[in-house]
Amino acid sequence: MIPTAFGYTKAGSVEEAVAALREHGDEAKVIAGGQSLLTLLRLRFVSPTALVDLGGVAALRGVRDAGDALVIGAMTTHDALVNDPLIREHAALMAAAAATVGDPAVRHLGTLGGSLAHADPAGDLLAVVVALDAQLTVVGPGRTRTIPASEFFVDYLQTALAPDEVLTEIRVPKLTGWGVHYEKFQRAAQAWAVVGVAAAVRSSNGSIAEARIGLANMAPTPVRASAVEQALTGGERTKEAIVAAAAAATEGTAPSSDLSAQADYREHLARVLTGRTVTTAAGL
């Protein structure tokens, strides 16, 4: 289908983008890589009055070292996340998950900020930012605020962003030296997760000192597997102990039934994949 007519502004800065969003009112939309938005436009699921293009805002691309954290520009592509040396060293879980997003074309165009703002709970990077306790910076007219990832996703395809706000940066704490793994169950190669699990594990003297686990597509928003994290913390670093802890992976989840899977099958996948993902992250 052909989208309805819309205006177009190519922003040169975040301020220009915010001003354009304000000018066009609630029905304007930001466009980043267009990998999700173009489909919605063509299907006429959304009919914005105007698109505000962030493609020319160079300041929103790239990764910088901020001491105990990395700060990632919202327009950083999935491919850049996979290959960035800082990400690979200090936030390897993000690189691992980004490597599974779609196909090479999608990874070269799609952005971290676009994935998060689109807020599809099957998105691979949503589970990662929730697991890593990322902080998201958003800029609106005359204001900047920071939103914890745990509060950014409010419902299916809905975030805490106001219509005149732009997501600019994602700050993730460095987990240097942690074991990490991302695994998803897909119906076909290069597809969205039926269920995905992101895990980061810090081991010490044969035990698991800390674990962070995020689940994709187990609720209308990404979910933290807190019960599993608690069961693992301070426990033995063995496959048996991890599989036992993973039995709690469905606590706090609300999976849907759809064409890809029934809810109870998703629960089964969450338990199995959590066991498998944490075992690999723990180096076993």
Ligand SMILES: Cc1cc2nc3c(=O)[nH]c(=O)nc-3n(C[C@H](O)[C@H](O)[C@H](O)COP(=O)(O)OP(=O)(O)OC[C@H]3O[C@@H](n4cnc5c(N)ncnc54)[C@H](O)[C@@H]3O)c2cc1C
């Ligand atoms: C064939 C295909 C396969 C895919 N497979 C996967 C997959 O396996 N896993 C996965 O996670 N994703 C997958 N995707 C989606 C991909 O990750 C997209 O890149 C992502 O969902 C959106 O990023 P984008 O930069 O293209 O955003 P866009 O499509 O441009 O925008 C998406 C939404 O976010 C808003 N937005 C974008 N940037 C900002 C910002 N900085 N501030 C405020 N709002 C903003 C837009 O207004 C829009 O509502 C796939 C997409 C395709 C086409």
